[in-house]
Amino acid sequence: MKKLIPTLILGTMATLNSEAVVDKNFNYHVDRFADIEVLRYEVPEYDRLSLNQKKMLYYLSQAAQMGRDILWDQNGKYNLQIRQLLEKIYTDYSGDRNSKEFKAFEKYLKQVWFGNGIHHHYSTDKFTPEFSRAFFEAEVGKIADKDLPLAKGETREQMMTTLIPVIFDPAVMAKRVNQDGTQDVVATSASNLYGDGVTQAEVEAFYAAMKNPNDDTPVSYGLNAKVVKENGKLKEEKYHLNGLYGPAIAEIIYWLDMAKNVAENDAQKAYITKLIDYYITGDLRLFDEYSILWAEDTKSDIDFVNGFIESYGDPLGMTGSWESYVNFKNTASSERTEKISSNAQWFEDRSPVDPRFRKDKVKGVSAKVITAAMLAGDAFPSTAIGINLPNSNWIRAQHGSKSVTLENITEAYDMASHGNGFNEEFVIDEPTKKNLEDYLYITDMLHTDLHECLGHASGRLLPGVDQDALKENGSALEEARADLFALYYVADPKLLELGILDNPDAYQAEYYKYMLNGLMTQLNRIEPGNDIEEAHMRNRQLIAKWVLENGRKKGKGGKDVVELIKKNGKTYVRVNDYPKMRELFGNLLAEIQRIKSEGDYKAGNDLIQKYAVKVDPKIHKEVLDRFSKLDIPPYRGFINPVYTPVYGNDGEITDITITYPENYTEQMLRLSRDYSPLTKK
Numbered sequence: 001m002k003k004l005i006p007t008l009i010l011g012t013m014a015t016l017n018s019e020a021v022v023d024k025n026f027n028y029h030v031d032r033f034a035d036i037e038v039l040r041y042e043v044p045e046y047d048r049l050s051l052n053q054k055k056m057l058y059y060l061s062q063a064a065q066m067g068r069d070i071l072w073d074q075n076g077k078y079n080l081q082i083r084q085l086l087e088k089i090y091t092d093y094s095g096d097r098n099s100k101e102f103k104a105f106e107k108y109l110k111q112v113w114f115g116n117g118i119h120h121h122y123s124t125d126k127f128t129p130e131f132s133r134a135f136f137e138a139e140v141g142k143i144a145d146k147d148l149p150l151a152k153g154e155t156r157e158q159m160m161t162t163l164i165p166v167i168f169d170p171a172v173m174a175k176r177v178n179q180d181g182t183q184d185v186v187a188t189s190a191s192n193l194y195g196d197g198v199t200q201a202e203v204e205a206f207y208a209a210m211k212n213p214n215d216d217t218p219v220s221y222g223l224n225a226k227v228v229k230e231n232g233k234l235k236e237e238k239y240h241l242n243g244l245y246g247p248a249i250a251e252i253i254y255w256l257d258m259a260k261n262v263a264e265n266d267a268q269k270a271y272i273t274k275l276i277d278y279y280i281t282g283d284l285r286l287f288d289e290y291s292i293l294w295a296e297d298t299k300s301d302i303d304f305v306n307g308f309i310e311s312y313g314d315p316l317g318m319t320g321s322w323e324s325y326v327n328f329k330n331t332a333s334s335e336r337t338e339k340i341s342s343n344a345q346w347f348e349d350r351s352p353v354d355p356r357f358r359k360d361k362v363k364g365v366s367a368k369v370i371t372a373a374m375l376a377g378d379a380f381p382s383t384a385i386g387i388n389l390p391n392s393n394w395i396r397a398q399h400g401s402k403s404v405t406l407e408n409i410t411e412a413y414d415m416a417s418h419g420n421g422f423n424e425e426f427v428i429d430e431p432t433k434k435n436l437e438d439y440l441y442i443t444d445m446l447h448t449d450l451h452e453c454l455g456h457a458s459g460r461l462l463p464g465v466d467q468d469a470l471k472e473n474g475s476a477l478e479e480a481r482a483d484l485f486a487l488y489y490v491a492d493p494k495l496l497e498l499g500i501l502d503n504p505d506a507y508q509a510e511y512y513k514y515m516l517n518g519l520m521t522q523l524n525r526i527e528p529g530n531d532i533e534e535a536h537m538r539n540r541q542l543i544a545k546w547v548l549e550n551g552r553k554k555g556k557g558g559k560d561v562v563e564l565i566k567k568n569g570k571t572y573v574r575v576n577d578y579p580k581m582r583e584l585f586g587n588l589l590a591e592i593q594r595i596k597s598e599g600d601y602k603a604g605n606d607l608i609q610k611y612a613v614k615v616d617p618k619i620h621k622e623v624l625d626r627f628s629k630l631d632i633p634p635y636r637g638f639i640n641p642v643y644t645p646v647y648g649n650d651g652e653i654t655d656i657t658i659t660y661p662e663n664y665t666e667q668m669l670r671l672s673r674d675y676s677p678l679t680k681k
């Protein structure tokens, strides 16, 4: 599971924690187009790593980048072909690069790079090209046959007949992940996780037949496979060395093997070996064995994720999108999360849910703060700020999970937002603004820690309840559960006792931001007229609207706990009773935990439909108008640093340098050139 950056973007950096090593002159800003800003992140403390650790980081970074094409293909079956074509046009173009047509083309290409395909990374809506079909046809016409990215046996004409509607017709492959439960979500999603002609009912029946209800250590069915129809029957095309994506997986294995040879310790060596075995065979039992070894290694300094992990890209929530994170420990800040995780049982025992749904023993909730060193696949350019893995419920229950906070990424967001005018526009009054300036950075980090280390790890299913019982609402409700756990405890005096916070009112910064975001500002990410689709956004609106409605007249003096008020024609969030708000978060947590523990699909679906999906059109329009005056991009992502080996006279690596030399386009073109095992001719 992953936690994304909240939409509220700080207008301050005054609260950056003092342990952070931040270079004030570092240039965070890289590019800006459409609804996107591209940043770069710093890798503080890189120089503290030993040569061996730097080598390991480098090899893992290579393994990370080698998987890029896999995700592109998972996201849509024409994505790689389209990328090659667009890049060829872009680099060969001899006309006026400032012309309107070319500028529009360049914008589209930048969007496609950011989406790892022709759909928006977040809304999953297809991008709308603003250049003409005539321009596109003319430019493709200039490319020699031998340089065209033709599929096997395909002619130029056939390619164009296929791609023109895919790029230009809004009705064709309109959405990558369709979660509208009234439709066949498999047949209507444009992602490439299911073959042509496969329906949702068929996939559900296919896996239902495969699952053994008495297996209490089930593998994650469908995690590493495309389901296709052959002679009217479904079958899995597995992702492994000799299967689908073999050429990319071969490169990943090569670099993982290099990393294994410089591993920090035997535990790390053991799980890398297991991961390689899994990549060779595609055997999900091996993946579980790897996941257990990985979750249990809390000693290593360098760490990574590399594989088919999160299933947000699958409308049925089964197949993992390929991703990689390479990182090392931020020792100073990890003390904070270690304090939290070492008290996991204390929090679990007092959580406001029915004791039947609590865990008697919260196992091995490990938590650390890390410095991201390489982001790839589904974690690039848009990345999470916190991750908690493995996702398998029984592994989490029996062996624990590992939870990390990517502090240098959060820092980069914060630094890049300095003085953007957000607080001035949306925050109700000076005292609230002051509280946000003083405490939002730390309480937001804490919210992430609590969400990842404790929230997802807390609670249990009643015996016999299917972990997929909440179906298409499973992700949003799970995120809500973790967020509510975090919201409830970020206000707990225990955090003062642990020495993590120094002011009992600090949590109010996070509460205010959460409500503002859930009720108003996250709508900046939604196109007018659309519903909310994405799981994290549904979760936030669900919580905020539920608290708004259920807090009516329940605050001190009979006031609303929280309300939307008008001031000078603008809408503001006003919180009248913070302690009562905490109570409400606890109540909703209890209900959502009950829904999960009992597998109560109906109650979960009612909550989602009532609070999470529909947008108030008036507020929505107002938010868009107010944002448009601020010029704050709704989405941000990152390019990576560049690691370069330095060789000695004998050909041995003597150092690996880190530099930040590239702009967005340069980095994307380099990746396509050097890390494209699936598109090499």
Ligand code: ZN
Pocket (backbone or CB within 6 Å): 001, 002, 003, 451, 456, 478, 479, 482
């Ligand atoms: Zn989460």
